[in-house]
Amino acid sequence: MSVTSYILALGSNRRGRHGGPRAEVQAALAAIGGARAVSRIHETPPLGPSIRRFANAAAIIETDEAPEALLRRLKSIERAFGRRRGQRWGARVIDLDIVLWSGGCWASPVLTIPHPQYRARRFVLAPLAEVAPHWRDPVTGRTTLPLLHAVDRRRPCA
Template sequence: MIVALGSNMPGDHPSSEALLDAALSRFSQAGLPVLARSRWWNSAAWPDPKSNEYRNGVAIVEANGPPEAVLEALFAIERSFGRTRGLPNAPRTLDLDLIAYGREVSDTPRLILPHPRAHDRLFVMGPLAEIAPDWVHPVLGKTAMELAASAPVGRDAEPISSTNHTNHTNER
């Protein structure tokens, strides 16, 4: 399963990166052990570049149970970090998006898989290509690397260099 993480408001944390690290550490407690994760990436806010810059990343997570239950677990983690859902694309402390659940394809009022806009966003496909370049989009048939190269949204996105960061992690 692939989860995208994003933040442009650090809340009670010293930075959005610290908030994202703290959020990622909650995944195992929610029954979603992290198998791999990307570096954090920086990008201008979208669609309003005057808002705070975003930090984004992607994690590959092990999940048991239906995708709707995983989505609820992700929403619970968001709420624990002060996320309130209001206007689309508004600034937020934490945004967790279920990008893909294996090769599952669904389109219900509650959940669309794969995520309907992830393939257009460099700040999602870039981090995914970093840890799973050969992942294939179950509808489009293109790899994460190909989608990152052609993503029209967030073209300014780039990884943040950090000497304290490991590109891959295994919490199990």
Template sequence: MERAPVAAFIGLGANLGDAVASVRQAIQALARSPGTRACTASRLYRSAPLDATGPDFINAVVRLDTTLTAPALLQALQAIEAAAGRQRPYRNAPRTLDLDLLLFGTARIDSARLTVPHPRWHQRAFVLRPLAELAPKLVSAALLQAVADQACEPLEPPLEQQA
């Protein structure tokens, strides 16, 4: 028997190579992932590195309805990162692609491999602004105000204006 779908939110970021293309390709890969029932993406944002070095990042958030477990989804995310050439030479290194499991339904997971909700999701403008497009009830005005000083600008028009 197949599991009931769970709403999962994935943060995407890249700041090496053609970051825009990398994020767009990752969105397509997520939509094709096994167990994915629906996939909705925010618009793309440009953000300055936070606790990292290198060029600006291109970011987005995706909502997936998935029948995978959280650990299986993490494994799928890491496979997409590897296919995009992701390397981890040191903490917060510039990257070709970074996929973070931000939220997995109402689950709370704290294991050696996975922490959900993501421990810093609520402290990052590059997560909160695109997440607010997809799930405005999850992002309060107070959370957005707390990250107002972080550089994060949309690259595209609002979702409702896109063709």
């Protein structure tokens, strides 16, 4: 298999064996390997019932793994970091998601690429815009920056 590029979203809002959320994101990047580009770590408000702020980042990695093989490896890293399945959107040591890949779309019972909700999530799009501002969404044809601007426009005025 040839080398493929993937865009990953990383997030943490709970202390783990590597330290606070920022340290967990950095340690996860090291565990994943193959990073070609990494965004800065963004501090973002929680989604759902969690009260802790998140550390979020995006990375472009290169690997010869097929999408489901990469997903299995990411889930293994999550478990090694102490991630346990529980409350949706609750506190977590690490969350690793495949957002996009250079192969376009992928759909299976366990994985959908592009990530179904990424277009509406600023905490994914802002870091993504740093590493891949011109990456084109294979479904909408829009690049990252217009997607980010669309999310920003939908936010209510304070």
